[in-house]
Amino acid sequence: MVIGWYPGHMNKARKEIIHALKKVHAVLEVVDARLPYSSENPLLHELAGNKPALKLLNKSDLADPELNQVWLKFYAEQGIPAMTVCGKNPGNLRQQVIRHFSALQASRRPPFRIMVVGIPNAGKSTLINVLAGRKIAKTGNEPAVTKGQQQIMLDDNIAILDTPGILWPKIEDQDSAYRLAVTGAIKNTAIEFEDIALFAIAFLKNRYPDALLTRYQLASVDEEPVQLLEEIGRRRGCLVRGGVDYTKTGEVLLNDLRSGKLGLLTLETPEDIPTPEPPAADDEITG
Secondary structure, eight states: OOOOOOOHHHHHHHHHHHHHHTTOSEEEEEEETTSTTTTSOTTHHHHHTTOOEEEEEEOGGGSOHHHHHHHHHHHHHTTOOEEEOOTTSOTTHHHHHHHHHHHHHHTSOSOEEEEEEEOTTSSHHHHHHHHHTSOOSOOOSSSOOOOSOEEEESSSSEEEEEOOOOOOSOOOOHHHHHHHHHHTSSOGGGSOHHHHHHHHHHHHHHHOHHHHHHHHTOSOSOSOHHHHHHHHHHHTTOEETTEEOHHHHHHHHHHHHHHTTTOSOOSOOGGGSOOOOOOOOOOOOOO
8 A cells, every 4th residue: 555645735735835934034843753754844954945943843742752862862963953842741842942043033133933834643733822822723633634824923023833734745755654644644534544553563563562462462462463453353342244344443553552542652763764865876978
């Protein structure tokens, strides 16, 4: 199954972001702490150019705490400002963001405009509400809730520009596409629960076997993913005439993972970032 999702409104949103980037001074990028690489937009650096940026690893309360620190160290080594944040318990996020951009803000005529960008379902709208100090952006568990741009004044000097969550035209790395689908960044109507659940089980079996053993009271995880899915389906009563309902079982497992019922999980480490392929050598010219 090849995963891709680029509905018409996202193409429109991309054009709006390109236009709006010309008017802003900085970028606040929201990624999912469970998959920081896969949930960052590879087009953002190209579109934003050299504008100052701060990366927020949101939903850190659902991610593996040890790997949260691994990712922060990885970004620090690359000179990329980053911090973990939890939309449900944001602490002094607003003050931290203002402090981070304060030096830049002082050298600009107000308002200092910061664009908030992020893929669908990364929790961007929740953080917008935290920064605004009131409910401004609509939130939800389904991707593509935000439909258009809106500007929110934080104070007399700083303005936040919200944008729709967008994916990019083509997800080249299908491992990343599957991770996005596992976390719900890609709409359920665009995926097959059974297929995505089998990918999730294979991952969990390899990196978090105790999560499967504990949640579903399995005897072991030695079986193949499809056999483990069947066992989970039987234990959860996802049955149809003739056997297990794979689709319903897959939905149960993915909902458990997304909600944190399987524990604190991170779906990738910096080591999972693909090595860029070297550019093709020019054909030798012979005379």
